[in-house]
Amino acid sequence: MTSTPLIFCFDQVCDVENFLFVLNKERGQGRKPQVILKTKGFSRNGRMELQECLASAKLLRAQEIECFFQWDILMVESIFLATCEVFKKIDMDLFTGIRVQDPGALHFLKEEGFKGQVHYITDQGNHNLLGLQRWLAFWPQAITRLVLSPEIPSSSIKQIQASLGVEIEVLAAGPILLFYTPRHLVTPLYGNEEEASDHSLVWGTSEESPHKGFPIVENQHGTFMFNTKELFILDEKKAVEELCETSKIFFRVDYALEPLKRESLFEFLKLTRTTFTDQATSKAVWKDFLKGNRSMATTKGFFRTNKTDVLFKKLKSDRLKGEQEHYLGEVVDVKKKKHIGIRLSAIDEILRTGDEIELTSPEGNKRQCLISSMRNAEGQNLEEAREGQIIFIEHVGGISVKTTVCRNV
Amino acid sequence: MTHWVPELLAPAGSLEKLKVAVSYGADAVYLGGQKFGLRSAADNFSPTALGQAVDFAHRHNSLVYVVLNSFLHDGELSQLPSFLKLLETLNVDAVIVSDLGVVQTVLDHSNLVVHLSTQASCINSSSARLWGEIGVKRVVLGREVTIADAKRIKKVSGLEIEMFVHGSMCMAYSGNCVISNYTQGRDSNRGGCAHSCRFEYSLSGTKTIQTDEEKKAQKFAHFMSSKDLQGVRQLQEFIDAGIDSLKVEGRMKSHNYAGTISKVYSEALSFYKSNRSFLSEDLYRWEEELKKVSHRDYHSGNLEGAADAQSIFSDRQHGDSSAQACAIVAEVGEGYQLLEVKKAFNLGDTLEFVPFSGRNLEVRVEKISDISGELFERSRPGMLMKMPLLPGVRPLNIVRTWERP
Secondary structure (H helix, E strand, C coil), X not given: CCCCCEEEEECXXXXXXXXXXXXXXXXXXXXXXXXXXXXXXXXXXXXXXXXXXXXXXHHHHHCCCCEEEEECCCCCHHHHHXXXXXXXXXCHHHCCEEEXXXXXXXXXXXXXXXXXXXXXXXXXXXXXXXXXXXXXXXXXXXXXEEECCCCCCHHHHHHHHHHXXXXXXXXXXXXXXXXXXXXXXXXXXXXXXXXXXCEEEEEEEECCCCCXXXXXXXXCCEEEEECCCEEECCCCHXXXXXXXXXXXXXXXECXXXXXXXXXXXXXXXXXXXXXXXXXXXXXXXXXXXXHHHCCCCEECCCCCCCCCCCCHHHHCCHHHCCCCCCEEEEEEEEECCCEEEEEECCCCCXXXXXXXXEEECCCCCEEEEECCXXXXXXXXXXXXXXXXXXXXXXXXXXXXXXXXXXXXX | CCCCCCEEEEECCCHHHHHHHHHCCCCEEEEEECCCCCCCCCCCECHHHHHHHXXXXXXXCCEXXXXXXXXXXXXXXXXXXXXXXXXXXXXXXXXXXXXXXXXHHHHHHCCCCEEECHHHCCCCHHHHHHHHHHCCCEEECCCCCCHHHHHHHHHHHCCEEEEXXXXXXXXXXXXXXXXXXXXXXXXXHHCCCCCHHHCCEEEECCCCCCCHHHHHHCEEECCCCECEXXXXXXXXXXXXXXXXXXXXXXXXXXXXHHHHHHHHHHHHHHHHHXXXXXXXXHHHXXXXXXXXXXXXXXXXXXCCCCXXXXXXXXXXXXXXXXXXXEEEEEEXXXXXEEEEECCCCECCCEEXXXXXXXXXXXXXXXXXXXXXXXXXXXXXXXXXXXXXXCCCCCCCCEEEEECCC
């Protein structure tokens, strides 16, 4: 029976207990999911004490479940040094491997000669194959998995998967992190900055955004804002199946803000082990599940496509779009029916009477004209002018200040 | 005898701003080409303008760094090598990169010096060492790093260290904010940041407000907006720590900003060069000058310790000062100067000319005329105003006035 390769994130001991309960109830059907354990000290949203984490790792290990230790906080120097000292005392033999995100942590593990598997989390940026290959090349003997950004669409994931010789992992279900700062932004509003809590959750809404209800978590590591909708891609049957064609992909389930309860988790696992007849059935079944078990709406994020660069063209005025190969300067003065003043900025360019120029207004209007005469601010006629000079020519209609001036060739 | 000071690195959003920053004392400038940077809406530099920028800067003994700090997808990365060839041909002094794929492409296809952008959030010595092993020569540290930690990072990594000294600050770890991506469809790490962190938000303990009590408990705040960084009082610490370069944020900002910030910090550093101290009465003047550019409330950020609640800027708009940049000196001729008016002023107003070095000059506006001699009661933006030449005034000098109550 085909099963979707899953890796579950658990922030709290009770979630681990629920998971083990459900697995026992399932009585070992199919491949066992892997587990990530998150602690308060090492993980962005971890809520387990280190000792609780180690105890959980022992339980998972007894059930032959592969278990990974999450170290994904970013660390300034002083925190990094302190965290490394704690890390050195952890019995890492309890874990199949470790997952790190700060390049400093990766470098530290390599220097320490860490023996387990290393999953390197590249989910902020790292959208090109070359960069991912280079991360692997940094420590090929240890890095067994790259955790990819949720901004990479499935078509690119496939290409990456085909080109890398290691496992890859994508977020399949859970909140999407939008913002991570080490500053404590929530507790000061409630007048208790000194008592930054272990984990406080509020919901933020801005009148300037159509999206309402961003979950915002503050803990000892800072403040985290998540998208208003959770990511869910497991109902993308065709794409998921294609990605599963090799054994090198893992789908991460990380319901950090609202963990699945026992019954929901049981149902969830059952659905991931079920072969649906077609895309429509898959979607319908999962839709019912999500409706009954999740309070947040879901999104496909960028799994289908990522077009977050197409709006850039609109951000720029027409004047700024051209390559301006023969740029001379800019219009700095316009007096109707009298003159336009041009500041020449181009180094090593000499403008002479008889030259032709092209004017492009901020709105994109173009005018060509021949320089029949030009003069300086004192009214003296000029035969030629160069960088730094301001020259005045006959008025040209439809042209305003900030118009670019190029040589018309 | 002169004493060592760090490089002052200023933003250059356009060729004109580059000339202003360099003329006011920036040792180096950073700028973006038409692609691969993080300021999609900025003027940016065409290949021709890039060449002119490098030429101007080098003639004035300044360096030029080109930003390639987008997180590129595969399709974009393939376009990069030809641009790298151009940068090498133009003798650009370094490129500023955040994405490892871009770093590798630069190393594979050019001999350009690589500086790691703050977007990579390199914030500890181990991370710096990793980037050094990959081939980076300088690290622009994340803005979360204190000067004390930066000193250690430099010592341990052996790399050149650059830190922000002035300007707007991302609240998030740089490169770790994708709000715009999901809410506006614009990739913040490819130049589409919509500044959602500057919005006001209502915060509630519940997802939906249902009761009056819940409504009453709502908090309204610009809770993700950071105050602007100002590090003029920390210059001694930067020097003591051996920080190689002090960076000013703000490629999208005005000529006034580029010039004023460059002048203040270069004057302060020049003072140190001669006196090996910042104990100067001018410290207050420098701080006053920094208030004359558009800014949010200033704060020392993380320079001396982790930024606390005082670092949050609880407003949407910049806290503009009463000083307003109203013109740039466009030309100086025999006995006259031409002002390129940016903001209207009136007869009788006082203008403040900011020379490239030394004290500002104040002059009352006695006459407003254009180049044809026509007289006006009030100037208008976009006109060239002709006036008698003042001593020490040079082209590209900033001219300010004060907003009337």
